[in-house]
Amino acid sequence: MKINGFLKDVLGSSRVVKARRELIKSGSETAVFRDPINDVARELHPDVTHVKVTKVEDVSPTARKYTFEADQGDILPPFQCGQYVSIDLQIGDTLTTRPYSICSAPFEARTGEHPFFEITVRNGKPGTGYVSCWFYENVKAGDTFTAHLPFGQFYYEPLRDSHNVVALAGGSGITPFYSMAKEIEHGTLDINLTILYGSVSTKDIILEKQLKAVKSDKVRFINVISGDEAYDGEKGFLTAELIKKYSEGDTTYFVCGPLAMYHFVKGELDKLDVPSKRIRMEVFGAPRDITAAEGYPQDFNPQTFRLHVMRGIQEDIIEASSLEPFAVALERAGIKNRTRCRSGACGYCRCQVLDGDVFVPAEGDGRRMADKEFGFVHACSAYPLTECTIRIPIL
Ligand SMILES: Cc1cc2nc3c(=O)[nH]c(=O)nc-3n(C[C@H](O)[C@H](O)[C@H](O)COP(=O)(O)OP(=O)(O)OC[C@H]3O[C@@H](n4cnc5c(N)ncnc54)[C@H](O)[C@@H]3O)c2cc1C
Ligand code: FES
The missing domain is CATH 2.40.30.10 (Translation factors)
Structure with missing residues (x-):
């Protein structure tokens, strides 16, 4: 930076003030506030x-x-x-x-x-x-x-993921991989994608015709059938042996499917010593049966509690089943509440528990430490164990 001396700098700054005043004078009478960054966002x-x-x-x-x-x-x-x-x-x-x-x-x-x-x-x-x-x-x-x-965060990120991707899919978990396969075919996603798709029978295979129609030597699609011994192809589950057979070099594994499959597949990837930075798992929604979740109180009988819902100074008292998260109790009562992932991950449904006990399954607990400390929960992933009072945003 050039320093011109004290007097010159003071005179220079007064010219800036004058130029600014002239610009303001030539501006519009009505205030037009535009924030281009927010517009793009x-x-x-x-x-x-x-x-x-x-x-x-x-x-x-x-x-x-x-x-x-x-x-x-x-x-x-x-x-x-x-x-x-x-x-x-x-x-x-x-x-x-x-x-x-x-x-x-x-x-x-x-x-x-x-x-x-x-x-x-x-x-x-x-x-x-x-x-x-x-x-x-x-x-x-x-x-x-x-x-x-x-x-969602379940996408390929070149700075983080390996160029070789093996997709491990089950049920409707095949859907994000069809998107990837088509983007590869179009030439706008540069990865080698091998899809191992587990189904019980060939009748359960979703998007098969569409996936087989993808024309790219960077995409492989392999069905793995567990419930039909006569199937002429890969049979059984997505085992370590099968995963190894279709993996080449440094590989990132993308897993998407039902919760039971996640437990199984994680065990198989552990057998292959795959580091956790090479495993990407999609969120999987709320558990079908919360009482089967790890850590759920053993001797607790399902029941329906009163739920006090605070929105500002307004209080509504509704019913909440211990088998359903707060988000569902609010929906059943017609109370507006934001949800997106419904898996405890995104935080959109965040609310504060002012009174009462709740169970939050470890697998659906995407809260920050501070939130845990101050009694915040994600309504899609918090189950009442007593009568409770919660504070939700006014929408
Ligand atoms: C990231 C992500 C991606 C997904 N992608 C797909 C996909 O591509 N394809 C696909 O098919 N699925 C997908 N799913 C699953 C999908 O979101 C749904 O969970 C699925 O369609 C099943 O919905 P469901 O309501 O039938 O069952 P659930 O989502 O399991 O909901 C059933 C629950 O609804 C509640 N309920 C029942 N009756 C009422 C009522 N009257 N009022 C209010 N609540 C009630 C109860 O708590 C019941 O347990 C995805 C899930 C996630 C998390
Ligand atoms: S909707 Fe995403 S955490 Fe509840």
Whole structure:
């Protein structure tokens, strides 16, 4: 920096003040405040995007692929292969959300006359699949929704992950890998991807035709069937032996599927001494049976408690089953509350427990240390063990 001497610098600064005054004089009468950084952030991460279903297609005997385009003049935000969308759903009196991995490729949401994204929803089992059954049976072309996208950390990051990726998938956990396969085929994702997809029978394979149609020598797709001895291909589970057979050199493993599969696959990867930095696991939603979670009080009988819900000075008293997280109790009572991952990971549903005991499963505990200390929980992953009082944001 050049120093001109005290007097010259003082005179220089007075010229700056004069120039500033002139600029202000020549400005508009009305205050126009624009923050270009925030504008870009809003475009990349809109709070909500209006979307319309444009196509529904069967992709297995029990799963359907849904194509969405932006609606009401909105623009689809960019996303990475492996991220998910959280969709707002009004089912009867209940306003809820569910996360679904985006199975289309990011380039398809940016290019063409009709940019789109797709999800694949597997039909639920009657009695347990509250949203999945409703979605599978009711959603049709022309239906409109509000969606929150993109979310999640389950994407390939070249600075962190190896160039060779082995995907270990089960059930609807195949969906993010179809997105990756298509992006590789398009030439905008440069990795070698081997997909090992475990299913009980060939009838359970989702997106098979679509995955087999991907033309790229960087993508391999191998079905592994556990319940059919006569199957002419890889049989059994995603064992260490099988994983080793399809791994080449330094490899990052991406795991996506049901919770039971995570436990099994983690054990098999440990047998191969795979370091944890080479294992990426997608979040898996709430446990089907919280009483089976590690650390759940052994002699506790399921029951329904009173839940005091504070929003500012307003207090509502609702019912909360010990078998369901706070988020579901709020939804059943028609109280608005934000949820995205519904797995305890993202923190969107964060609320404070002012009174009472709760159980938070270790596998769904994505809280910060400070939050734990000050009694904050993630409502999608906190189960009442007594009558409780919670404080939630006013929405
Ligand atoms: C990151 C991520 C990605 C995912 N991607 C996919 C995907 O690509 N494809 C896919 O098929 N699935 C995917 N899922 C799973 C998906 O989000 C749903 O969990 C799945 O569709 C099953 O939904 P469900 O409501 O049927 O069951 P659950 O999500 O298990 O919900 C059932 C629960 O709903 C609650 N409930 C029941 N009745 C009511 C009521 N009246 N009011 C309020 N709550 C009630 C109860 O607590 C019940 O236990 C993904 C999950 C995550 C976390
Ligand atoms: S919705 Fe993500 S932590 Fe609850």
